Amino acid sequence: MDREKVRFASGGTECAAWHYPGTNGVCVIMAGGFTVAKEPGTDLFARRFHDAGFGVLAFDYRGLGESGGLPRQVLTVRGQLDDWQAAIAFAATLRGGRS
Incomplete structure (x- = not known):
């Protein structure tokens, strides 16, 4: 499975x-x-949806993981x-799916 950053x-x-392009025109966010962060929490599920x-x-929330933003590790609802x-909004612009 190919995913792109x-x-x-x-x-x-x-x-x-990470964007995993699909084939059915629908995108799960x-x-x-x-x-x-996205690494331990999403990959297994993303693979099943992709399959x-x-x-x-x-995605990573701002201030977390590979995303920018300060302060780090401090999130607000x-x-x-x-x-x-x-x-x-971004997912709607990607090839291989609409949100």
């Missing part, structure tokens, strides 16, 4: 993500959890909600 803007900060034909966008909105 991509980045999208949220609140003036770049969020890091995932994040690792409240304080978990079923879905595109997947798995408002910031996470903003990151979800930005991820949804």
